[in-house]
Amino acid sequence: xxxxxxxxxxxxxxxxxxxxxxxxxxxxxxxxxxxxxxxxxxxxxxxxxxxxxxxxxxxxxxxxxxxxxxxxxxxxxxxxxxxxxxxxxxxxxxxxxxxxxxxxxxxxxxxx
Numbered sequence: 001x002x003x004x005x006x007x008x009x010x011x012x013x014x015x016x017x018x019x020x021x022x023x024x025x026x027x028x029x030x031x032x033x034x035x036x037x038x039x040x041x042x043x044x045x046x047x048x049x050x051x052x053x054x055x056x057x058x059x060x061x062x063x064x065x066x067x068x069x070x071x072x073x074x075x076x077x078x079x080x081x082x083x084x085x086x087x088x089x090x091x092x093x094x095x096x097x098x099x100x101x102x103x104x105x106x107x108x109x110x111x112x
Contacts, residue, residue, distance in 0.1 A: 087094030
């Protein structure tokens with residue numbers, strides 16, 4: 001008895017399995033998605049900080065009910081405002097000197 005086309009075993013097309021993505025690939029995708037979010041003004045920082053500074057940032061953010069990122073951004077912008085005011089007091093072109101990197105001030109505590 002000959003097999004007919006109808007009874008012939010089907011040759012299912014086997015697709016190759018996709019390779020699982022590595023941790024590095026998933027992290028790169030995550031970072032890229034977040035860099036492309038919001039207003040496209042985000043930049044990535046990759047740095048290590050002292051444990052005490054990290055814990056202080058956590059406590060400050062929690063105390064004010066904001067994210068650590070928001071707290072850090074606010075502290076940096078506040079420090080810049082104080083610095084520009086000092087640069088203006090030192091030089092009539094203090095504002096421009098600050099932005100052009102032509103002025104050096106002694107590092108003092110930012111908050112009083």
